[in-house]
Amino acid sequence: MAPTPKPTPNPNQTYHTPSRTPNPRQRLQFPTPKAGCGTHNLSSVPTEHPVEVIGRIRDHPDSKERNHNPLIEIPPDGQSIKVRTDIGYRDFTLDGVSVSENENLEVFYNKFVKSRVEGVRVGSKCTIMMYGPTGSGKSHTMFGCAREPGIVYRALKDILGDGTHEQGDPVGEEADETGFKLGIFVRVAVLEIYNEEIYDLLSANLNAGAGNGIAKGNSQKTRLEIIGKKAKNPTYLSGNEAGKISREVAKVEKRRIVRSTLCNERSSRSHCMIILDVPSVGGRLMLVDMAGSENIEAAGQTGFEAKMQTAKINQGNIALKRVVESIANGDSHVPFRDSKLTMLLQDSFLDDKSKILMILCASPDPREMHKTISTLEYGAKAKCIVRAAHPATPKPTSQSNAESVTLLASQIALMNQHICELQRDKQALLKERDQALKSLSLNEDELAVVRFEVKRMEEKVLRQDNEIESLKNRLREFECGGREVVSFGHVTSRLAEMVGDDQNMVKSMELDYSDQVSSGFVDVKEVKEDTSVASWACNLLPTIEEEASEARNLHLHLLPTIFEAEESEEVEKEVVQEERRDEMVPVTEADRQTRIENIFRLCGNYRELAKKDDNKGHIQKYGDENAEPSPLSAKSQLVAALAGSPIKVKSVSPLCPKEAKWGEMEGGLDVYVKWEVSKESSGSMITKLTVPKDSTLSRLRLVLEAHFNEKNNNQDFVFLLLKDPMGAPVAKEMEAEMQVTNLPKCSNKIDGYLASLRPLKNGVHRPIHLPLSPLENKLGSPLVST
Numbered sequence: 001m002a003p004t005p006k007p008t009p010n011p012n013q014t015y016h017t018p019s020r021t022p023n024p025r026q027r028l029q030f031p032t033p034k035a036g037c038g039t040h041n042l043s044s045v046p047t048e049h050p051v052e053v054i055g056r057i058r059d060h061p062d063s064k065e066r067n068h069n070p071l072i073e074i075p076p077d078g079q080s081i082k083v084r085t086d087i088g089y090r091d092f093t094l095d096g097v098s099v100s101e102n103e104n105l106e107v108f109y110n111k112f113v114k115s116r117v118e119g120v121r122v123g124s125k126c127t128i129m130m131y132g133p134t135g136s137g138k139s140h141t142m143f144g145c146a147r148e149p150g151i152v153y154r155a156l157k158d159i160l161g162d163g164t165h166e167q168g169d170p171v172g173e174e175a176d177e178t179g180f181k182l183g184i185f186v187r188v189a190v191l192e193i194y195n196e197e198i199y200d201l202l203s204a205n206l207n208a209g210a211g212n213g214i215a216k217g218n219s220q221k222t223r224l225e226i227i228g229k230k231a232k233n234p235t236y237l238s239g240n241e242a243g244k245i246s247r248e249v250a251k252v253e254k255r256r257i258v259r260s261t262l263c264n265e266r267s268s269r270s271h272c273m274i275i276l277d278v279p280s281v282g283g284r285l286m287l288v289d290m291a292g293s294e295n296i297e298a299a300g301q302t303g304f305e306a307k308m309q310t311a312k313i314n315q316g317n318i319a320l321k322r323v324v325e326s327i328a329n330g331d332s333h334v335p336f337r338d339s340k341l342t343m344l345l346q347d348s349f350l351d352d353k354s355k356i357l358m359i360l361c362a363s364p365d366p367r368e369m370h371k372t373i374s375t376l377e378y379g380a381k382a383k384c385i386v387r388a389a390h391p392a393t394p395k396p397t398s399q400s401n402a403e404s405v406t407l408l409a410s411q412i413a414l415m416n417q418h419i420c421e422l423q424r425d426k427q428a429l430l431k432e433r434d435q436a437l438k439s440l441s442l443n444e445d446e447l448a449v450v451r452f453e454v455k456r457m458e459e460k461v462l463r464q465d466n467e468i469e470s471l472k473n474r475l476r477e478f479e480c481g482g483r484e485v486v487s488f489g490h491v492t493s494r495l496a497e498m499v500g501d502d503q504n505m506v507k508s509m510e511l512d513y514s515d516q517v518s519s520g521f522v523d524v525k526e527v528k529e530d531t532s533v534a535s536w537a538c539n540l541l542p543t544i545e546e547e548a549s550e551a552r553n554l555h556l557h558l559l560p561t562i563f564e565a566e567e568s569e570e571v572e573k574e575v576v577q578e579e580r581r582d583e584m585v586p587v588t589e590a591d592r593q594t595r596i597e598n599i600f601r602l603c604g605n606y607r608e609l610a611k612k613d614d615n616k617g618h619i620q621k622y623g624d625e626n627a628e629p630s631p632l633s634a635k636s637q638l639v640a641a642l643a644g645s646p647i648k649v650k651s652v653s654p655l656c657p658k659e660a661k662w663g664e665m666e667g668g669l670d671v672y673v674k675w676e677v678s679k680e681s682s683g684s685m686i687t688k689l690t691v692p693k694d695s696t697l698s699r700l701r702l703v704l705e706a707h708f709n710e711k712n713n714n715q716d717f718v719f720l721l722l723k724d725p726m727g728a729p730v731a732k733e734m735e736a737e738m739q740v741t742n743l744p745k746c747s748n749k750i751d752g753y754l755a756s757l758r759p760l761k762n763g764v765h766r767p768i769h770l771p772l773s774p775l776e777n778k779l780g781s782p783l784v785s786t
């Protein structure tokens with residue numbers, strides 16, 4: 001590693017304690033300049049250390065104070081700075097230190113910069129940054145002054161050709177000729193970063209229409225976007241004439257935003273970046289003149305805009321500081337994107353071929369000493385940045401090739417095995433998916449069937465509802481028109497006719513309908529006992545019931561049968577009935593309900609009652625306790641019931657072997673208990689009970705079960721609510737909540753309730769016909785008690 005060129009020791013300078021600045025792990029060294037030619041041995045430049053830090057101490061602003069008790073001392077090694085503070089000296093070791101009083105710009109350039117620039121000429125990449133507080137001489141070093149050109153112009157001259165400098169011209173014309181002779185061609189962009197925006201200073205110049213690229217002071221700048229790490233489409237100055245390019249750069253540089261501050265009369269408020277490419281060799285030189293890193297108070301900025309401006313300037317400086325610290329610390333994340341400046345400088349830090357020359361500008365003014373120290377601390381940190389050295393690429397040998405081939409082959413085998421496993425997994429997953437799809441399809445089919453059934457069921461229920469409504473209307477019209485007598489008489493006439501056709505029946509049986517209807521009581525005239533009539537009635541009604549079995553309930557399907565009888569038998573509309581309309585007693589709603597209930601009760605119960613007419617042709621006439629049992633044929637009872645005649649029942653003794661006295665009580669409710677009629681059961685009366693008025697069915701059950709026990713009959717049962725359209729069984733658990741008064745009344749003439757019991761086999765209801773489909777039954781109709 002070549003040593004950093006040591007400056008000539010100044011006998012006037014004093015030397016103090018050794019450096020306390022942390023030593024970098026690898027430090028860049030300047031190549032030893034070859035005498036005479038001014039070039040350096042670039043091959044000796046180490047590549048591991050990307051940042052080189054040079055201190056540049058400007059002239060003292062006050063010439064009177066020069067050499068008067070200086071706070072900054074430069075040791076003779078020329079690589080460190082000693083700063084005297086209140087608590088002692090602080091040493092900062094850098095890669096080089098230059099004092100402008102001793103070394104003008106030319107010397108400084110030749111000593112520390114020239115070698116880098118010449119490296120760019122042959123393809124290297126270098127970034128030269130001016131860092132320091134405001135007024136410390138950054139711009140002066142970068143651009144120079146009228147007396148001496150700065151780094152920018154000298155670099156252009158060095159790249160495009162060696163030459164001498166003419167007075168008033170940044171670079172001599174000779175440089176242009178040299179560059180032309182060498183065939184080197186450069187491309188230059190000049191950017192300004194102000195308020196975190198990138199402006200193209202050359203674009204303003206060219207858009208001004210100068211033709212020759214001369215900048216116009218008031219031309220508007222063009223803002224550039226940033227893509228990745230580069231400004232998008234900047235304007236370039238291209239050429240091989242250093243003089244022309246330098247002049248144009250000098251002009252556009254004057255367009256930088258400056259402001260007078262306490263620290264600097266013409267303080268740069270923006271960062272300026274000059275990007276010089278040498279396309280033929282891929283070299284790149286980035287020259288960055290940063291705005292002052294002063295704080296707002298020190299700059300004496302007042303007003304919101306000025307403070308914001310200073311804050312934005314500091315944003316770039318602070319971001320750059322963080323980038324340097326992150327890299328030096330070896331952090332995994334470097335905050336390049338914290339500012340536009342660091343975004344554009346990203347390649348400078350990361351590109352292996354790129355080097356950074358950081359020139360720390362400082363003032364010897366004791367009043368600026370804290371800024372000087374801060375700047376030097378920053379430079380010392382930057383010096384610690386180490387880029388990992390790239391391991392030398394071993395030359396492949398035949399042995400290593402064989403090993404590589406073996407290694408790759410094993411890796412390929414592993415990968416193939418992994419691929420096979422993945423393919424197997426894929427096949428399994430595909431199979432699983434197919435099965436799931438199949439199952440889903442089946443479920444969808446089932447769902448479609450269920451939906452179809454539900455739809456069909458709904459349609460059926462709707463039809464039945466319509467039918468019910470229609471029947472109710474017909475019945476209402478029928479009764480309101482006073483035709484009930486006709487209807488009932490019609491039916492009874494039909495019954496009589498049918499009975500008359502029955503050879504087994506006694507023809508002499510007569511019914512005085514007029515008396516029955518007009519008196520309101522069944523008046524039986526020498527009706528011969530005819531069990532065949534009762535049998536017929538019992539046989540006929542189940543037939544009706546069977547016809548209605550397709551309907552929802554017995555009521556709904558019995559009624560049309562009656563109406564059909566009326567419609568089909570027009571001949572039977574006897575005048576006799578018509579003539580007696582005037583004699584009819586007005587039918588109240590209660591009577592109508594009672595009659596309807598009587599009809600169903602007869603169909604379900606009374607017919608059996610007639611059938612069980614003890615084969616003697618006698619039947620107890622209800623309602624008259626003292627009356628002797630009157631012989632009454634089933635036909636007569638049926639007709640009486642159909643005609644709305646009150647049936648008086650006091651005792652069921654004719655129906656029951658023995659009158660039930662058990663359970664009777666004063667002031668209670670009379671309950672007539674019978675079995676439901678079914679194919680298996682004839683629907684016989686069981687008993688008559690008297691229970692308290694507020695008795696529930698559960699209480700009635702207790703009484704009945706006691707009664708059954710007395711009879712040695714353990715038949716289980718459920719109550720039927722005959723008022724319910726379905727004659728629905730009452731669930732046992734509901735019996736406690738249901739009053740006996742909910743049971744149907746025998747009739748409006750008989751003060752008693754009718755308890756119809758449905759026998760249970762093994763505690764299970766016998767199947768009842770439901771209007772719903774089997775599917776609906778499966779779904780659990782609430783009508784089915786399990």
Ligand SMILES: Nc1ncnc2c1ncn2[C@@H]1O[C@H](COP(=O)(O)OP(=O)(O)OP(=O)(O)O)[C@@H](O)[C@H]1O
Pocket residue numbers: 057058059100132133134135136137138139140141145264266267268269290291292293361
């Ligand atoms: N080495 C020097 N010799 C003579 N004059 C100098 C030197 N350095 C700086 N100056 C003068 O000091 C003034 C401020 O310098 P300059 O503008 O370069 O500072 P700066 O660091 O760029 O400040 P800012 O950050 O505010 O732009 C200028 O007038 C400049 O000519």
